[in-house]
Amino acid sequence: MKTPLLVFNQKGIYCEAADVYLDPWKPVKKAIISHGHADHSRWGHQQYITHHTNVPIIKHRLGDISVTGKAWNETFTINGVKFSLHPAGHIVGSSQIRVEHKGEVWVFTGDYKTEDDGLAVPYEVVKCHTFITECTFGLPAFKWLPQQQVFNDINNWWQQNQDDGRTSILFGYSLGKAQRLLKHLDTSIGKIYTHGAVENMTEVVREIADLPPTEKITRDTKKEDIKGNIVIAPPSTHGSPWIKKMVPYVTASASGWMTFRGARRRRAIDKGFVLSDHCDWQGLLTSIRATGAEKVICTHGYTDIFSRFLAEQGYDARTEQTQYEEENADQTSKEKD
Amino acid sequence: MKQFAELIRTLDSTNKTTLKVEALAHYFKTASDKDKVWTIAILSHRRPPRPVNTRLMREWASAFSKIPLWLFEESHHIVGDLAETIALVIPPSEESSEKSLNQFLQEIIELKSRSEEEKKEYLYENWFSLNYYERFVFTKLITGSFRIGVSQKLMTRALSKATEIDEDILAYKLMGNWDPATTTFTDLVLEEKPEDYLSKPYPFYLAYAIEDEPQNLGDVKEWAAEHKWDGIRSQVIIRNGELFVWSRGEELVTDKYPEFEKFINIIPDGTVIDGEILPFPKNEIGTFKDLQTRIGRKNITKKLLEKTPVILKAYDILEWKGEDIREKAYQKRREILEQLFAEVASEETPLHLSSTISFQTWDEVAKERERSREVKSEGLMLKRWDSPYLVGRKKGDWWKWKVDPLTIDAVLTYAMRGHGRRSNLFTDYTFGLWDDEKEELVTFAKAYSGLTDAEFRKVDAWIKKNTLERFGPVRSVTPHHVFEIAFEGIAESSRHKSGVATRFPRILRWRQDKKIEEANTLEDLKALIPK
Numbered sequence: 013m014k015t016p017l018l019v020f021n022q023k024g025i026y027c028e029a030a031d032v033y034l035d036p037w038k039p040v041k042k043a044i045i046s047h048g049h050a051d052h053s054r055w056g057h058q059q060y061i062t063h064h065t066n067v068p069i070i071k072h073r074l075g076d077i078s079v080t081g082k083a084w085n086e087t088f089t090i091n092g093v094k095f096s097l098h099p100a101g102h103i104v105g106s107s108q109i110r111v112e113h114k115g116e117v118w119v120f121t122g123d124y125k126t127e128d129d130g131l132a133v134p135y136e137v138v139k140c141h142t143f144i145t146e147c148t149f150g151l152p153a154f155k156w157l158p159q160q161q162v163f164n165d166i167n168n169w170w171q172q173n174q175d176d177g178r179t180s181i182l183f184g185y186s187l188g189k190a191q192r193l194l195k196h197l198d199t200s201i202g203k204i205y206t207h208g209a210v211e212n213m214t215e216v217v218r219e220i221a222d223l224p225p226t227e228k229i230t231r232d233t234k235k236e237d238i239k240g241n242i243v244i245a246p247p248s249t250h251g252s253p254w255i256k257k258m259v260p261y262v263t264a265s266a267s268g269w270m271t272f273r274g275a276r277r278r279r280a281i282d283k284g285f286v287l288s289d290h291c292d293w294q295g296l297l298t299s300i301r302a303t304g305a306e307k308v309i310c311t312h313g314y315t316d317i318f319s320r321f322l323a324e325q326g327y328d329a330r331t332e333q334t335q336y337e338e339e340n341a342d343q344t345s346k347e348k349d
Numbered sequence: 350m351k352q353f354a355e356l357i358r359t360l361d362s363t364n365k366t367t368l369k370v371e372a373l374a375h376y377f378k379t380a381s382d383k384d385k386v387w388t389i390a391i392l393s394h395r396r397p398p399r400p401v402n403t404r405l406m407r408e409w410a411s412a413f414s415k416i417p418l419w420l421f422e423e424s425h426h427i428v429g430d431l432a433e434t435i436a437l438v439i440p441p442s443e444e445s446s447e448k449s450l451n452q453f454l455q456e457i458i459e460l461k462s463r464s465e466e467e468k469k470e471y472l473y474e475n476w477f478s479l480n481y482y483e484r485f486v487f488t489k490l491i492t493g494s495f496r497i498g499v500s501q502k503l504m505t506r507a508l509s510k511a512t513e514i515d516e517d518i519l520a521y522k523l524m525g526n527w528d529p530a531t532t533t534f535t536d537l538v539l540e541e542k543p544e545d546y547l548s549k550p551y552p553f554y555l556a557y558a559i560e561d562e563p564q565n566l567g568d569v570k571e572w573a574a575e576h577k578w579d580g581i582r583s584q585v586i587i588r589n590g591e592l593f594v595w596s597r598g599e600e601l602v603t604d605k606y607p608e609f610e611k612f613i614n615i616i617p618d619g620t621v622i623d624g625e626i627l628p629f630p631k632n633e634i635g636t637f638k639d640l641q642t643r644i645g646r647k648n649i650t651k652k653l654l655e656k657t658p659v660i661l662k663a664y665d666i667l668e669w670k671g672e673d674i675r676e677k678a679y680q681k682r683r684e685i686l687e688q689l690f691a692e693v694a695s696e697e698t699p700l701h702l703s704s705t706i707s708f709q710t711w712d713e714v715a716k717e718r719e720r721s722r723e724v725k726s727e728g729l730m731l732k733r734w735d736s737p738y739l740v741g742r743k744k745g746d747w748w749k750w751k752v753d754p755l756t757i758d759a760v761l762t763y764a765m766r767g768h769g770r771r772s773n774l775f776t777d778y779t780f781g782l783w784d785d786e787k788e789e790l791v792t793f794a795k796a797y798s799g800l801t802d803a804e805f806r807k808v809d810a811w812i813k814k815n816t817l818e819r820f821g822p823v824r825s826v827t828p829h830h831v832f833e834i835a836f837e838g839i840a841e842s843s844r845h846k847s848g849v850a851t852r853f854p855r856i857l858r859w860r861q862d863k864k865i866e867e868a869n870t871l872e873d874l875k876a877l878i879p880k
Binding site for chain 1: 361362363364365414416417419420421423424427428429430433434437438441498813814819
């Protein structure tokens with residue numbers, strides 16, 4: 013039996029023919045990186061290849077690394093294997109990785125969503141034989157509303173808090189979610205303040221995208237200036253002393269997990285907005301069908317359940333262990349959906 | 350319904366008690382009287398009997414949403430709540446209903462006697478035509494109790510804010526066996542009618558667990574100690590030649606304890622006793638497990654009465670000669686109770702006195718506490734001699750000082766995904782102890798609390814990598830990790846594979862310092878069963 017084009021080994025998703033890894037979790041020689049989140053772009057590889065909009069992002073995170081930027085649809089060949097990057101719509105600079113060898117095509121999604129969020133280049137269907145998909149929200153309970161509706165709710169919430177004399181604190185992961193929130197906040201209501209981690213990442217993203225002005229909260233920021241405005245902060249700041257400066261405040265989280273009433277309550281967050289950078293159930297099914305793939309490999313999320321369902325739908329579906337979720341499981345980065 | 354669903358949505362949008370009270374008070378000021386009565390009923394767990402069993406609900410919901418039943422069940426397991434799962438998986442709708450909460454509840458009451466086909470049609474019609482929150486609330490009304498982060502106390506506070514009636518008086522008015530379908534808001538809340546109070550119990554005074562060293566409570570002579578019994582906290586009421594037995598869950602349970610009918614002839618009218626219903630097989634206090642054979646039964650047979658009779662262990666008296674004496678000092682109330690007991694006590698009367706014990710030093714109290722398991726109590730209650738009988742859970746005058754839990758070191762053998770926030774993590778664990786030969790691990794308890802979030806995440810990551818077999822949502826794992834399990838009580842049980850049932854098992858500690866060979870044996874566990 014011939015070796016599959018891509019295999020899952022101890023270090024990551026490996027293409028033996030090209031001697032290249034996709035989003036490896038252990039240090040390797042050559043890595044093609046789907047996007048800038050910590051569990052997909054890790055420290056320690058000798059050479060990084062990624063979409064050029066992702067270059068400043070991973071450089072910001074990983075420091076001085078050897079990285080090559082590629083354009084969408086640009087084919088590059090390594091040892092006779094053809095690679096190309098295609099928009100995944102997950103966050104700014106996120107790609108699916110297409111691998112072609114001897115007429116066989118595989119696509120690895122990294123993380124992706126089907127809705128155009130106005131910031132990331134929207135997801136594009138790439139035809140393939142084998143589709144390696146995430147399924148973070150691979151349960152029929154997950155259904156996203158159009159983002160305009162969610163942002164109307166968020167802006168109304170902000171306005172209401174301001175009327176009540178309270179500051180709004182909105183939690184979102186510093187890369188991706190934070191900028192998506194920024195992009196769609198209604199700045200006629202007030203000013204947008206940011207936590208340092210969010211501000212630094214936003215600075216980087218400003219090179220690629222047009223975002224409204226923000227102000228970093230520093231030691232010198234006056235309490236009365238923040239009042240009634242909105243603060244974007246990483247989830248890890250919830251319950252920290254840093255947040256005390258914002259009293260009186262109301263907290264909210266924008267995440268796919270907010271679908272569950274219990275998720276919001278147990279985190280002691282006041283308001284949950286269901287807003288995700290991953291596909292919902294229908295999004296996953298539609299994109300899988302559109303790729304025309306017969307084989308589907310589920311990497312992280314509700315993999316067992318989702319692949320069983322796909323198998324019942326006639327796909328040759330299975331699950332592979334990756335470390336995208338293991339690292340994910342801590343609460344801070346969990347929010348980056 | 351719109352207004353009620355909106356109320357639930359608002360309550361769901363905040364974690365702040367003041368905002369919840371505000372939202373409820375606003376509702377109580379603006380909703381129709383009929384809807385208000387239903388809201389009070391729902392928030393105090395008085396929902397109409399379930400008209401459709403949950404198996405059918407699950408089947409219909411999966412059929413309606415066109416997903417296989419197994420996928421619905423997996424989703425249910427992850428979401429945790431059936432009504433929430435149903436509201437989430439069925440296709441979204443932007444519709445809304447003009448029907449009132451009262452109309453919906455009347456329909457749900459009538460639904461019970463309908464045919465299965467009619468029930469199904471009724472559910473489909475409403476699932477189809479309600480938006481997410483209305484659909485969630487509608488399904489919740491049918492499936493089960495409404496736990497939405499609003500306690501009865503919080504609801505009472507809001508009602509008090511809306512009506513300007515004293516909170517304690519409201520708590521008293523809302524107790525008991527009223528039927529929301531036939532009760533009006535005026536009747537229930539606004540109007541004062543002394544004759545309604547015949548069967549009504551007083552709100553229970555509940556104690557907090559002691560946080561500090563008991564010696565810091567001050568002079569030991571100001572305190573009475575008594576054993577804390579592990580039964581059903583109850584009020585026994587004798588008024589107008591009638592007996593009423595109330596459990597702490599504000600349930601009228603008179604019919605379940607026919608033994609107490611004897612009280613009518615010997616205890617004078619206008620008496621309310623606070624005490625504990627305890628099982629008393631073979632003329633001695635039994636275990637909580639014995640009592641469970643009585644709790645669930647609708648028909649109390651003669652055989653059961655002979656096998657597991659109950660007694661009332663009396664510790665307080667709240668009403669005497671028709672007078673509310675809760676304001677009197679505990680010492681005074683005890684004198685009255687003991688006087689009454691002296692007059693009526695006999696071999697045949699199922700009334701026992703929970704003795705108060707006076708001490709000279711806190712050390713002596715501590716020694717008495719050590720004896721708790723011997724006398725079949727859970728520890729001690731400390732009560733200030735001069736304290737009145739208060740309403741609800743209050744700090745200061747009464748404290749419970751439970752014995753330390755029993756513990757045992759067990760091995761993690763199976764794991765299951767948690768609910769809600771933990772739905773992605775394996776947090777529900779099954780634990781085993783070694784058999785006699787130390788060859789096999791025998792399951793003895795399940796526990797899903799006691800670790801920190803960080804620990805749960807670590808164990809979860811380990812489980813995902815060390816799964817042996819999968820049985821639906823359950824995974825068996827390589828025996829490797831030892832946990833110290835704490836529990837409150839232990840009794841023999843033929844229903845458990847291990848032959849032992851433990852009460853309130855939970856994880857005390859992750860013993861990363863221990864190897865599985867060092868975990869305890871089933872025999873060690875059995876040695877803890879009181880003889």
